[in-house]
Amino acid sequence: MGSLLEIIALHPADAEAAQEGGADRLELCASMEADGLCPSVSTVSAIRRVTDLPLRVMLRLENSFTTNGAELNRLTAMAQSYLSAGADGFVLGFLTPDNQVDVESVSALTSTFAGTPWTFHRAIDAVLEQQRAWTALRTLPGLDCVLTAGSSIGVSHGLDDLCKLAKEDPAVAGVMMAGGGLQPEHVPWLFQSGVRRFHVGTSVRQDGSWTKAYVNSRFVRSWRNLLDAQDARE
Numbered sequence: 001m002g003s004l005l006e007i008i009a010l011h012p013a014d015a016e017a018a019q020e021g022g023a024d025r026l027e028l029c030a031s032m033e034a035d036g037l038c039p040s041v042s043t044v045s046a047i048r049r050v051t052d053l054p055l056r057v058m059l060r061l062e063n064s065f066t067t068n069g070a071e072l073n074r075l076t077a078m079a080q081s082y083l084s085a086g087a088d089g090f091v092l093g094f095l096t097p098d099n100q101v102d103v104e105s106v107s108a109l110t111s112t113f114a115g116t117p118w119t120f121h122r123a124i125d126a127v128l129e130q131q132r133a134w135t136a137l138r139t140l141p142g143l144d145c146v147l148t149a150g151s152s153i154g155v156s157h158g159l160d161d162l163c164k165l166a167k168e169d170p171a172v173a174g175v176m177m178a179g180g181g182l183q184p185e186h187v188p189w190l191f192q193s194g195v196r197r198f199h200v201g202t203s204v205r206q207d208g209s210w211t212k213a214y215v216n217s218r219f220v221r222s223w224r225n226l227l228d229a230q231d232a233r234e
Contacts, residue, residue, distance in 0.1 A: 095126060147177045
């Protein structure tokens with residue numbers, strides 16, 4: 001399969017630039033100082049009006065990987081609003097207080113939008129037992145992508161673990177999306193390990209700033225060209 005390039009979009013201008021640069025999909029979120037929280041429904045609608053790229057919307061209300069019944073109820077309602085606004089999928093992930101995948105909470109939420117694809121986000125990088133976590137993820141219906149840096153502090157620190165996981169299990173490689181400080185020099189190693197999905201945030205923004213710059217289409221194009229060149233070597 002060809003590689004997938006997902007770009008984080010905070011505004012319609014981000015979405016337009018990402019599409020112009022050759023992105024395949026957008027992740028929509030807000031509050032990057034908290035590693036991404038739910039955007040407004042109006043933002044999702046506005047982005048939907050300027051792009052036909054698939055949109056995956058963040059379902060996360062607090063700067064935490066744990067959740068509770070009240071929050072799940074709010075997220076359930078928000079998910080339906082996002083779908084009405086044009087979302088194609090979601091990004092979410094919860095852990096138990098002892099840092100294991102919270103299968104019960106994730107299943108409860110995802111069952112309310114059955115048939116809609118979703119990504120488990122970088123909560124996976126905070127678990128204590130990676131193999132146990134990946135085994136748990138296999139049981140979750142609708143999951144088709146797992147965003148991971150291999151380390152809570154980014155791909156530069158987790159690259160070896162990502163490559164090892166992907167090489168050892170093609171099923172893991174098939175759903176793994178590398179992201180979290182991803183740099184161009186990481187891509188060949190990930191490709192060699194079977195990874196074909198890549199998630200980019202600050203590196204397509206001038207000076208890597210979330211607040212001072214929108215997505216730059218030329219930066220996105222450089223990523224697109226990099227991935228296309230790797231695809232061509234297959």
